[in-house]
Amino acid sequence: MKAKNPITQFGELFERAKAAGEPGDVTRCALATAGSDGAPAVRMVLLKGFDEHGFVFYTNYGSRKALELEENPRAALCFHWLSIEEQVRVEGPVARVSEAESDAYWAGRSRLSRLGAWASKQSQPLGSRGELLRRFAEAELRYPVRPVPRPAFWGGYRLEPERIEFWSGKAHRLHDRRVYTRREGGWSVARLFP
Ligand SMILES: Cc1cc2nc3c(=O)[nH]c(=O)nc-3n(C[C@H](O)[C@H](O)[C@H](O)COP(=O)(O)O)c2cc1C
Incomplete structure (x- = not known):
């Protein structure tokens, strides 16, 4: 059986969840x-892009997650869309996106969120909220008019999926699970008990 491309399926679910509010x-x-x-450690992030090459998110390269990814460059993502009763799990190796790709994404960020990235030593101990606000104000003073440049310590990662699992909620807990595994030139698909 020829497996339908799981990235295409992911895109369809993503659009359905949006349309479902x-x-x-x-x-x-x-x-x-x-x-x-x-x-293991887990935290929420926002997905900023996906295609055949992988799933992209942005973060601080000095954060706990980044340090863990340096030590062990593999990760898993889990999406749950309540509106359509779907879960998608994505697993695979992770690598930094190119500097040019991070720059392109950074260019679309608001001035305030750019300043926020400069202010945060993400995952480091913070003495007081005042210290964070002071660091934000300092960044504002440093870049009063010029565009705020991307810090070298901030950028994207791409998870290249090797395994993608779709879980669709069904009646009587008889949920539907399909797992796609990457193989030479495509994907194989199998069903799992719920
Ligand atoms: C809904 C939501 C979205 C988030 N998106 C991001 C994100 O895209 N990137 C990020 O670095 N942190 C994001 N965070 C904050 C992370 O969950 C986390 O607190 C932070 O990245 C530090 O994690 P770490 O110490 O494990 O590196 C988000 C938090 C929430 C609740």
């Missing part, structure tokens, strides 16, 4: 990583 941001997903100690 998914509450909050339809791009939100949980990102799981584990450093060299193997202990």
Whole structure:
């Protein structure tokens, strides 16, 4: 059986969730990583792009997640769209996107969120909220009129999917699960018990 491309299917679900009025941001997903100690950690991120090459999110390259990805460049994403009762799990290796790609995404960010990126030493201990606000004000003073440049410590990652699983909620807990596994030149598909 020829498997329908799972990235295309992901795109269709994403559009369906949007059209169904998914509450909050339809791009939100949980990102799981584990450093060299193997202990998993999970947090929400926003998906900023997806295609055949992978799923892209942006973050601080000094954050805990980034340090874990340096140690162990593999991750998993989990999307849950309540409005359409669908879950999608994506797993695979992760690599930084190119500088040019991070620059292109940065160019579309608002001035305030750019300043926020400069202000945050993400995942480092913070003495007080005042310190964060002070760092934001300092960034504002540093870039009063000029466009705020992208910090070298901030950019994107791309998860290249090797496994994508779709879970569709059905009656009587008889949910539908289909798992796609990447193989030479395409994908194989199998069903799983719910
Ligand atoms: C809905 C939602 C979306 C988020 N999106 C991002 C994101 O795209 N990038 C990011 O670095 N942090 C994002 N965060 C914050 C992360 O969940 C997390 O607190 C932060 O990245 C630090 O994680 P770490 O210490 O594991 O690196 C988001 C939080 C929420 C609740």
